[in-house]
Amino acid sequence: MAAALLGGERRRPPGGSATALLDAAAAETVRRRAGARPAVPRQRPQPAPKDTRAPLPTAAEQRLAMLLAERTGSGAGHAGAAAGRRGAGPDLGELLPQWLAEANRQGYRAPAELLPALLDAARARTDLRAETLAFAGPRALWLARHNTDWRYALRDGVRRQIPGEEPGAGERVWQEGLFAERVAVLSALRRRRPEAGLALLASSWQTERAEDRLMFLDSLRQGLGEADEPFLERALADRSRTVRATAAELLAALPGSALAARMAERARACVAPDRVGGGGIVVEAPHECDAAMQRDGVIPKPPTGRGERAWWLVQLVEASPLGMWCERLEGRSPEQIVALPVADGWRDDLHAAWCAAAVRQRNAAWARALIGEPIEPFAEGPGDPAKLLSVLPEEERGAWAARFIAAHGLSEAFRILGVCAVPWSLPLGRAVVDALEIARDAGSYPWSFSGVMGLAERCLDPSDAERLAPLAAVPDAREEESPGAGAYWAESFQRLVSTLRLRGTMLAELRDRG
Numbered sequence: 456m457a458a459a460l461l462g463g464e465r466r467r468p469p470g471g472s473a474t475a476l477l478d479a480a481a482a483e484t485v486r487r488r489a490g491a492r493p494a495v496p497r498q499r500p501q502p503a504p505k506d507t508r509a510p511l512p513t514a515a516e517q518r519l520a521m522l523l524a525e526r527t528g529s530g531a532g533h534a535g536a537a538a539g540r541r542g543a544g545p546d547l548g549e550l551l552p553q554w555l556a557e558a559n560r561q562g563y564r565a566p567a568e569l570l571p572a573l574l575d576a577a578r579a580r581t582d583l584r585a586e587t588l589a590f591a592g593p594r595a596l597w598l599a600r601h602n603t604d605w606r607y608a609l610r611d612g613v614r615r616q617i618p619g620e621e622p623g624a625g626e627r628v629w630q631e632g633l634f635a636e637r638v639a640v641l642s643a644l645r646r647r648r649p650e651a652g653l654a655l656l657a658s659s660w661q662t663e664r665a666e667d668r669l670m671f672l673d674s675l676r677q678g679l680g681e682a683d684e685p686f687l688e689r690a691l692a693d694r695s696r697t698v699r700a701t702a703a704e705l706l707a708a709l710p711g712s713a714l715a716a717r718m719a720e721r722a723r724a725c726v727a728p729d730r731v732g733g734g735g736i737v738v739e740a741p742h743e744c745d746a747a748m749q750r751d752g753v754i755p756k757p758p759t760g761r762g763e764r765a766w767w768l769v770q771l772v773e774a775s776p777l778g779m780w781c782e783r784l785e786g787r788s789p790e791q792i793v794a795l796p797v798a799d800g801w802r803d804d805l806h807a808a809w810c811a812a813a814v815r816q817r818n819a820a821w822a823r824a825l826i827g828e829p830i831e832p833f834a835e836g837p838g839d840p841a842k843l844l845s846v847l848p849e850e851e852r853g854a855w856a857a858r859f860i861a862a863h864g865l866s867e868a869f870r871i872l873g874v875c876a877v878p879w880s881l882p883l884g885r886a887v888v889d890a891l892e893i894a895r896d897a898g899s900y901p902w903s904f905s906g907v908m909g910l911a912e913r914c915l916d917p918s919d920a921e922r923l924a925p926l927a928a929v930p931d932a933r934e935e936e937s938p939g940a941g942a943y944w945a946e947s948f949q950r951l952v953s954t955l956r957l958r959g960t961m962l963a964e965l966r967d968r969g
Contacts, residue, residue, distance in 0.1 A: 503597040508564035514964040515558070516566050522551045523572040526579075545954040549913060551576065553877075553958065555586035557965045565591045570598060574605045584608075610635035629655050634667065641674045649678030653686060665695040672701050679705060684712050691750055703752020703774070708815055710776035714751055718774040721748070725768055726805065728784050735796035736784065738805060740764035741771065765804045772808035777821045780809075789824035810838025814846060822846035829859035832867055841870040853880035860886040865894065865907050872907065878916040887911055888923060901943040908947050917959035920952050927952050 458468040458476055468476035511519070525547035565573060570591055577587035588595055588608055599608035628640045644652035656671050663671065672690060675683055683705070690702035691714075706714035721741070729735040741748075744755040744767050752774065757766035777789075784792050797805055806825065813821040826843040840859075844852045856871045857880070865887070875883060887907065894904055915923075929945040 500601070504593040506564040506592045506594055508562055508592065509968075511558070511563045511566060512964060512967050514967070515563070515961075516569075518961055518964055519554065519558075519566070519569060522547050522554060523569060523576060526551065526572075526576050545912070545950065545957045546909075549909070550954070550958065550961065552583060552586065553913065554961055554965070555583065555590050557962055559586055559589050561965050563590070563965070565594075567594070570594060574598060574602075574608065578604060578607060606633075606635060609633065610639045625651075626655065629659070634670075638670055638674060641671060642677055645674055645677040649680060650682055652678070653683055657686060665693075665698060668693065668695065668698050669701060672698060672705070675705060679708060681709060681711060684709060688713065691752070699750075700752055700754070704815075707752070707774035710778060710816060715774065715776050717747075717751055718771055719776055719779045722771045722775040723779065723783055725771060726780075726783070729798060732798060735798055736792075736801075736805070737798045738768070738801035740768040740801070765801075768801075769804055769808040769811075772805065773811040773815065775812065777809070777812050777816055777818050789821045793824045793827070807838055810843060814839075814842045817846055819846050819848070823851075826855065829855060829862055832863055839870075841874050844871055845874045849876035850880065852876065853883040857883040857886040860890050865890045865904055869906050869910070872910050872914070875914070877914045879914045881916070884911075884915045884919060887915070888919075888926075892926060895940075895944045898940065901940055901947055905947070908951060912951050912954040913958075915951075915955060917955045917962065920955035920959065923948065923955070924952050 458466040459480070463473045463476070469479060470476060510516075573587050573591055574595060577583040584607065591608075595605070595608050599605040625640045625644055628636050632640065641652050641656060644655060653675070656675070660668065660671075675687070687702045687706050691699055691706075693699050693702065703714060706712045707718065709715060725740055726736060726738055729737045741764060744753055744763070748767070748771075749755055753767060753770045755763075755767075757763050780792055781787060781789070784795070787795075793806070793809075796802070809821060810825050812818070813825060822843040825838060826840055826847075829840075844855060847855070853875050856868070856875050859871060860868050860883075868887075868890075872879075872887070878884075879887070888911070891904060891908065891911070895901070926948040927945055929942055
């Protein structure tokens with residue numbers, strides 16, 4: 456071995472020459488092969504299940520191969536990205552989520568030869584998994600059982616179907632499967648038959664590890680209903696603090712639960728109409744966090760910089776049914792309640808708690824009242840407007856976002872644009888493009904808006920491409936603008952237009968069944 460590694464000039468080989476050394480190595484190789492014992496044959500795996508959905512049109516299949524090649528860095532656009540500048544061409548990798556969503560809407564099956572690349576893509580990007588596994592179908596699960604790199608599909612993919620579909624299949628996986636498979640089958644049962652999923656979880660609850668109990672309990676969000684309350688009430692006494700907190704959170708999402716009633720009673724004692732000071736709201740925050748409050752999920756220790764009483768108050772109000780406040784505050788509507796003055800500086804804490812409750816309980820009336828009209832920047836209001844917007848209907852979200860951008864521009868719009876339906880509505884799309892054009896004409900730094908521009912490439916309606924084409928021209932340079940800003944803006948608009956055109960072509964390819 457030393458002679459082979461160092462070379463015959465530095466170490467004399469056995470036999471005196473390199474040829475003799477190689478002859479000896481060849482003889483040793485034959486000896487080892489001849490002496491190897493044959494492996495015990497294993498049972499051949501069952502073939503992958505058939506996927507009876509329609510195949511992709513040829514052009515769409517070629518497009519998918521191109522998008523997957525771009526993801527791995529072998530596409531033409533990769534060189535531009537490596538140089539630190541995106542260039543004027545579309546970012547193909549960012550179009551893959553929309554391509555998959557449309558392919559699923561059209562009911563196509565994935566080409567067999569592209570399944571490995573699809574599963575690799577979804578392994579690297581969790582946002583692709585749901586659409587990828589729906590598109591890849593049952594063959595993705597078959598492949599995942601033979602390749603540990605794709606094991607995530609057993610967790611995320613089985614959520615869409617109860618394994619085997621025969622009687623007892625779910626229970627068998629629950630008793631014998633890997634943890635990811637057990638989470639998946641529980642989620643699948645909760646989606647189809649919530650009571651069966653709950654019974655399955657209850658059957659082994661006492662023997663599960665704390666970290667596993669937490670994951671299983673989180674699966675109850677799917678199909679959460681009144682029938683889950685007794686189980687969740689028992690989970691409030693669990694040994695694990697995180698399990699207790701999750702159980703309390705789920706119970707608080709059930710406005711008719713006993714926990715919600717207990718929280719409402721506590722909150723009612725803290726918040727009342729001001730019958731002395733002129734029709735507002737008075738607040739008397741809790742003075743202690745007793746054992747009963749802690750059992751119901753109230754965390755006694757506040758975050759750094761937060762007062763204890765304010766922290767306890769917010770948790771009580773957040774977990775209380777929003778419907779109680781109309782009765783508590785003399786029959787007022789959510790809009791009227793939100794407009795009331797709150798005494799002694801408690802307004803921000805109270806409104807922040809109501810915002811969190813509106814998001815948790817998916818209450819559109821309260822979300823609408825709390826978000827109000829977009830007259831203030833984000834930093835000046837309670838709660839997170841993006842989360843409140845997510846509770847509202849899609850059309851209303853887009854209209855509110857368009858008014859916000861018209862009033863405040865794009866500097867704080869990125870978060871709210873992320874919760875708006877795709878493609879953007881016509882008013883929202885026009886508001887974004889108008890704001891981009893205003894920013895360009897004002898001499899703003901173009902790279903400050905790269906995030907919004909990237910969203911526009913993916914979210915504007917493809918039919919807007921020709922209307923936006925004139926913006927791709929390089930404007931005349933002005934003294935007050937940054938050097939090269941005009942060319943960069945033009946390049947950004949060129950990329951926007953070319954991406955919209957490509958998205959339009961992609962959709963046409965997928966919708967062509969001729």
